[in-house]
Amino acid sequence: MRDVAIIGAGQAGLQLALGLQASGYGVTLVSDRTPEQLLAGRIMSTQALFHDACTTERQQGLNFWEAACPPIEGIALSVPHPELPGQKALAFSARLDRPAYSVDQRLKFAGWLREFQSRGGHVMLENADIQTAERLSSAHDLTLIAAGKGELGQLFERDVERSPYSAPQRHLALAYLKNVAPRPDHSAVSFNLIPGVGEVFLLPGLTVAENGGTQPYENVLIEAVPGGPLDVFAGVSGPQQHLALMKDLLRQFLPWEYGRVQHAELTDAQATLTGRVTPGVRRPVATLPSGREVLGLGDTLVLNDPLTGQGAGSAAKAAAIYLERILWHGDRPFDRAWMTGTFDEYWSYARFVTDWTNALLGPPPPHVLDVLGAAQTRPGVAHAFVNAFNHPPQFFPWLGDPQEAAQFVAQHSVAQSASA
Structure with missing residues (x-):
């Protein structure tokens, strides 16, 4: 039995940890929060998993919430008319061949972390740093870093050729809402593109409920071009002002979406988030001060703007690829060549996500x-x-x-x- 350490308990880290655990590996997982803290904490993202990414969870028997989660049956794209307020210059929709799903990551990560612990997994609860990585790498056959923020992420060298941006291209504002009117025809990711201003997305999902259970909700994500008319959340004083600003922006720019959310409420007191992402790609292997090498995983290495809704799905696919390559490798050493080859296999897919997302951050040709x-x-x-x-x-x-x-x-x- 080989021992693997994973620092970071998000989509990629947890999914890989559970897969290795089920295959008989000894796994040490580092998380900065308990399941209870995750459930009570602030929302983390506007996650969506399309069919192929959902399949990676199903293959491991980890799709615990799929039966209860409202399906995303299609995608609808709209562009407001620049000269006729309230009208669309362009609009179309189509159904997905197989539905996508959006499960609040507070719910998913808490559930997966409990599952890992119930199976006898070893969880270290701490804010990991370089000393943590040193300790783990000295006692494990392979150490993976699935936590891209802070000093651990900075261990990995930026790949300049694959990273055209050095600053955030959008300022983000997110809320989870209940009592949102459904779309006509079928559920969908509502993708609203406002040229030169930004993008607004609505999509259904499953989140935590006050009684400890689950409830359906709607993600609302505003991607604002910095300095533009959607970029108004910097001085927000609390969740209700955040919600009021969102509704006002939809009323001004997207009245067809405002009609759906005008009576909506926040799902809970932690259901708002603002932030920004600097897209970039890092080289896959980092060398610790001791000289030992560690491998990056998920958005530690490939971080894209949420514009195309691929973050969680890309992490799921990275976990599936890494799991397969670790299992195939048997008892051979996890050397730099293997680490680089493992990332290269993932990059053969992820490069298309990166190129597509970066292309949409600019004006459409x-x-x-x-x-x-x-x-x-x-x-x-x-x-x-x-x-x-x-x-x-x-x-x-x-x-x-x-x-x-x-x-x-x-x-x-x-x-x-x-x-x-």
């Missing part, structure tokens, strides 16, 4: 607008675009190439005609 325009009248194009959220490599090569974009539209138009 004409060929991308052409695809979105075609999606309004050609259901085949809308269906292909929406379902690429489940597998972002499908956005390429057309996302970056006008000729490929034209072929993409033509291909799906032909497919649509043939099916008709």
